[in-house]
Amino acid sequence: MSQKPIIVWFRQELRLSDHPALVAAAQTGAPVICLYIHDDVTAQSWAQGGASRWWLHHSLKALAQSIAQKGGELTLRQGETVQALEAVIAQTGASAVYFTRGHNPWSAALETRVKTLCEKTGVDCRRFGGFLLFEPEDIRNGSGEPYKVYTPFSRFCFAAPAPRFPKPAPDSLKGVKLKSDKLESWSLLPTKPDWSKGFTMWQPGETGAQQRLADFLDDRLAIYGEARNFPNVEATSGLSAHLHSGDISPNQIWHAAKAAIAKAQGKHDKSGETFLKEVLWREFSYHLLHHWPHLPDRPFKPEYADFPWASDPKGLQAWQHGLTGYPIVDAGMRELWQTGIMHNRVRMITASFLIKDLLVPWQEGERWFWDTLVDADIGANAASWQWVAGCGADAAPYFRIFNPVLQGEKFDADGDYVRRFVPELARLPKTFIHKPWEAPALVLKEAGVTLGKTYPNRIIDHHFARDRALAGLKQLKATA
Template sequence: MTDQNPIIVWFRQDLRLADNPALAHAAASGQPVLPVYVLDDITQGAWRMGSATRWWLHHSLMHLSAALERLGSALLLLRGPGDVVIEDLAERIGAAEVVWNRCYEPYAIERDSRLKAALKGRIKASSFKAGLLNEPWEVLSGAGTAYKVFTPYWRACLSVTDPQPPLPAPERLIPCPDRPAGDSLSDWALLPTSPDWAGGLRRTWADGVGVGEAAASARLAQFLSHGASNYAAGRDVPGIDGTSRLSPHLHFGEISPRQVWHAAKQAGAKASESFQAQMDSFLREIGWREFCHGLLYHFPHMPERPLAPQFEAFPWASDDAALSAWQRGRTGYPIIDAGMRQLWETGWMHNRVRMIVGSLLVKHLLLPWQAGQDWFWDTLVDADLANNAAGWQWIGGCGADAAPYFRVFNPILQGQKFDPDGRYVRQWLPELKHLPDKYIHAPWTAPPMVLRGAGIMLGRDYPAPVIDHALGRQRALDAFAAMRGDPVEPD
């Protein structure tokens, strides 16, 4: 090998220049650098990216490509099974080394292992930690096993987590002299055409300007300077901008958890004890993300099967009409329907509302958590295999550190508690905007005169509840008792 043999940097869930260990390693070598992104729908199988994430990917790759060009390089786009494509490319260009940042999905681990084995003895292959603060095998219980309860896991993390400062972006890259031809981004047809359902995504994320590394950094700075001072309480109120909304940026690696960690710690160090407490609460959510990725690493069946094996026998229902009503935001429960319409419009949903809509699906409607997981997978711009699976298993009472199945969220009380003035409901359900606060979370309880005054006819302008809360709750408890084989007393 000579100094002219290029290094391939295989971009995956790390679409950024700063704090990118694989890219920094290649840039520091002094050799030509060939940045590559492979659209791999083959290896991902059933977990190929959903429609909303493909929309996001299109814009993220546009930003990454432009940023690399400013450094003197160009992003090569290829398509196919990632390990096969990268091995073939490395041989064609006589690569000195192939580098990437690690992913933790089961298919990614198998794919990357195949590539390392294929290149062994011929071309050097190196992988780096970039997407997590701690590797899944670095934080284990005293017995050497994976944690399945979050609080002791996070306590253990805090005892060992001292992230190094984020790496700066390279100042320049030496381009690969014999760069092969690749695809154009338009070849991949990641954006919808007919029908074009992405108008809401374009409005929400500034027509793609709100995507990418620069947007992620700007969003973090805005949150720390404006939204973080009341985070612990504000994060539960969907009608305000009380969360960081960094989840899609973290999923695509447009910002690293190490960057978030240090920015939050620095902001807290300059502020009051109260603000520091808010930052601790915020970083706890970064910890939950780490916890989910650890679960997926140690329990790779998590997206398909419950971690609590007794739930394999749960008597789930099959009801296409109820599932459709839930997906379309037509359940008759305003807090549920507002969340589902926010999801369809923006590709994102407030975390508190994610729990409420999930509870209705798996408990009131007795539909399997996998049905909710699959819908989120296709419609969320932050669809992350670890977070999505762990979150739905938590909701379904069958996962790690899960809420007991027999605790059934009351969608009326949840709306009244977390959206007391109906701001969130009115934003996403304009047909209810004239309904008084007293009835905004239970329109069917409003007197006929009030409904007429608000311009609402139930069943025409807004549906009646798809199921009565008390009936749905009891049905869930009965199903849980049937699974256990004995009666269950609720809390």
Template structure:
């Protein structure tokens, strides 16, 4: 860079809170320019406001990134408000030659970015957007007709035939320009205090780039072997727990994919296990591609036939589900895990979603909204795509008649009851043969276990067999 042109590059960070494999950051420093890093808390002006658990994660991740930037001699500039005003003002304040960001894929954010790009260019600044979130851009994976895929398996097959770039290292020549004063992260009140309900989240997670690396390393060493066979077992540890790190960009899918392929090549991961885990990465991709093509994924049925579905309105059933008090142990264990840790095992997510939608006949959007508020990995693509998949209203959806039986699901995937005992301690002394259906246990079995149905643990709020028939009848009414 000529000495006569010391103007910096401004990097607008969003869902990419990391220094390594950050194409926007790498692109900003490629010309030898110093950088200014900024994060803007939009608070839902153009996008869906973050839920409580996600706000907690964001606060911790921003604090971690701020420390990492400070250790390298810089400042992460924090601003709260409308990016349409804040980003041009920051660019003006530092006289940025260029502005870089990694692309987002839902309609309001795309519109926001497009308008900002035009305004910044009109002010004489260079604007460059990059791909730091997905393995493949949504417009690059098309079916034979040139349109988007609506079924996962052919999508994944086509996408995996395309090349994927290697992860980028953290820039070795990272220099920081003088930055404007930053707002104080504590003033954003992202961490709950009255009351402080985040104790379980703090005990479970280490948000940030270092936590993401440690989680990936642990999974590759301890969880990937046996993943294909055991990933549906919530009582085991054959899951990655990388979803919140991917959601906030503390790690990239390119880093995860490359590390998995390396483990497979080194012989520390079997081909079957690696393939199944990679398939999960591509479900995330598929969800983002759906969101790009169908911006109302969280609010409208992908399949409009479900617009006429006869949902019930039972606040008591919905509340019992939220509190983990349905009387079905595998459902209640999942909902309590969610409340305590901000996360839930994927198999159990399907079980609890099926129970709410098909047993209780509560609109899937109500469940999606609850997950949005309580999940640390609440993702604008994955969350609604997965809820619609269970509901039967989505792309490549599970058949509506696939209604999970919470008893047999518990017995199959938590055979010894270890998962239920962990999150429902009042049932901990029940034997395995009774723990997934305590109402069917003999009185002396309940007595020895210290369980009094209706007092220490609730009776089932509904009968699954009856609810199943009711759900199927409602579905038949819209089949046409």
């Protein structure tokens, strides 16, 4: 008698290699139903934003091709996950559901419901790791508590037994032909207007991710430690969106980086360690999210819920559109809009500007990034916004307020990053590129800049804003 099929429910691991659930299913020799369910119901207000949907479309397209090359087929279904799974089990008489554990705040409840469905229908249910290097509950401090501070957390990870080595993709996938949605019918791509035209540097999917990792290790790992803070230098890996959708696993990155560091025989040790530490920031974000699932919505430090925020819809809009009059802030916000990504240093500067200069609640910025970043990730985004706001675990202290002019002068000294994304300032000399309001009239004229016309006047004076933010902090402390 032929074997009943096994459903592999794909979630945020849109790849064939290092996919433990898929490998285990293929090893049984049973036909494998590769199933992806597009479920906006369960995530509710955290359903994927626009730029992530663009990525998802292309990543699924690439996955379908890879599965087809192995002899299988990707089945697409839309709707509430448990109902969709129940329908596929009923249609196929599947014997089991295999899946990778999710780490979003709603994942645990969803997985319990999937388990209940499997028990009800007499189907085996198996859950695998694959999204993180370390499962959050395996990491505890000396008192058995979760870590709240990054440095001891990362020390624990470095000292722990090495993360699992990556598994190769199955040689072949015996598929099952099933009715599937057409990817295009999900309308994941923008149409009117098509704001994704500038996303040309991305190749979502497993092949693109592996290529990007290889290029990074060959060309940029050596300079990563020194150059990763300079937005106009291509020094970082650019792997975050691939990691978010699971085009690549953290284990593949970790072990490939370790091998590259070893091969360089001491030349890249420091730079390599800095890179591995950044990968561990992702783990730390998910460690926090696991133990404090309200992280995307509420401050980790509850007293910050009473911060005297301002209502500034005009300021928020100027920030979103890159029209604040602060060149480094505007360059970052336009980079985001044009390419779906923003350099980490500039994310910190723009976030600080929104929260501390404009006093707009951090959740507003978090939401904008959620919609516009191709790497929008519930763990990293929430933890990072809270870090900048000063209300997160192990956060930058609130009183540390980024000065957008000094940050620009330090990390974009020649102004080339600003020139790239704010072309109306391109002809300003570097002395004034981060503070055009200080440029003499003749310099502005020669550069073709008319403040208030070709480029906005500053929407706020940073020194005034800084004092106002510190007064807000004082008020918060007085009432706490």
